[in-house]
Amino acid sequence: DAMVIQNPRYQVTQFGKPVTLSCSQTLNHNVMYWYQQKSSQAPKLLFHYYDKDFNNEADTPDNFQSRRPNTSFCFLDIRSPGLGDAAMYLCATSRGLTSVADTQYFGPGTRLTVL
Amino acid sequence: QKEVEQDPGPLSVPEGAIVSLNCTYSNSAFQYFMWYRQYSRKGPELLMYTYSSGNKEDGRFTAQVDKSSKYISLFIRDSQPSDSATYLCAMGFGAAGNKLTFGGGTRVLVKP
Numbered sequence: 001d002a003m004v005i006q007n008p009r010y011q012v013t014q015f016g017k018p019v020t021l022s023c024s025q026t027l028n029h030n031v032m033y034w035y036q037q038k039s040s041q042a043p044k045l046l047f048h049y050y051d052k053d054f055n056n057e058a059d060t061p062d063n064f065q066s067r068r069p070n071t072s073f074c075f076l077d078i079r080s081p082g083l084g085d086a087a088m089y090l091c092a093t094s095r096g097l098t099s100v101a102d103t104q105y106f107g108p109g110t111r112l113t114v115l
Numbered sequence: 116q117k118e119v120e121q122d123p124g125p126l127s128v129p130e131g132a133i134v135s136l137n138c139t140y141s142n143s144a145f146q147y148f149m150w151y152r153q154y155s156r157k158g159p160e161l162l163m164y165t166y167s168s169g170n171k172e173d174g175r176f177t178a179q180v181d182k183s184s185k186y187i188s189l190f191i192r193d194s195q196p197s198d199s200a201t202y203l204c205a206m207g208f209g210a211a212g213n214k215l216t217f218g219g220g221t222r223v224l225v226k227p
Contacts, residue, residue, distance in 0.1 A: 004158075040123060042203065042217035043159070090158050103149070104215065106158035 003027070004107035006091050012113045013081050021076040021110045023091030031097055032074040033104065034066060035090040043090055049074060050097055078112075086114045118142055121204055121218030130227050134191035138204035138218045141185065145206040145216075148180050150189045153201045153220065162202075163189070194225045 005024045013019040023032065031050050035043035047056045049068045063085070065077040078085055088111050092104040121138045128134055136150075147166045151159035165171045168182045179188040187206075191198055201220040208214070 040219065042219045045214060103161055103164060105161065108158045111156065
């Protein structure tokens with residue numbers, strides 16, 4: 001089945017220790033998104049890629065970076081995690097950006113714990 | 116004031132009851148409206164989307180949009196314990212990069 005896969009599902013890191021989260025997709029979608037979702041809160045968009053074009057949200061901290069080496073994979077790098085970065089990180093994909101039919105499909109998420 | 120408001124619940128109903136969920140929003144430019152279901156420790160799963168005002172039905176689910184009141188609803192008929200989840204509404208602008216604005220989610224518990 002075509003899907004969005006996130007690894008690992010659970011990640012524990014130490015305060016200030018860099019961490020990388022991974023997302024892959026078999027949908028061959030052009031757009032990949034990263035969201036942060038804290039407990040009982042709405043998902044918050046961090047950034048997205050349309051193909052290789054990177055689009056950062058204005059309020060995304062510099063501590064968060066992303067890489068998309070090819071169509072299938074996208075990585076979220078947190079350079080110096082703080083306690084406030086503990087959250088569920090969701091990857092999503094969509095075929096495009098301009099049509100109501102370009103709905104977003106989410107992966108299962110990676111739950112990040114910062115000690 | 117948040118752009119999209121959603122009662123966090125929890126909303127507890129007996130099996131077989133109708134579940135009624137809603138969101139209000141402040142930006143009249145939103146053009147399309149979605150409902151996602153999110154099980155505990157899982158990613159959101161798209162349930163339904165509607166474009167502009169009106170009703171849309173899909174099996175046990177009915178989505179309604181009232182743009183004049185800036186109010187959207189999701190109804191779940193004949194609710195099942197497997198419907199227990201958090202339901203997130205989301206809204207977008209058709210020509211603004213597919214960016215979605217989510218509500219905070221309503222937790223629903225359907226008791227057998």
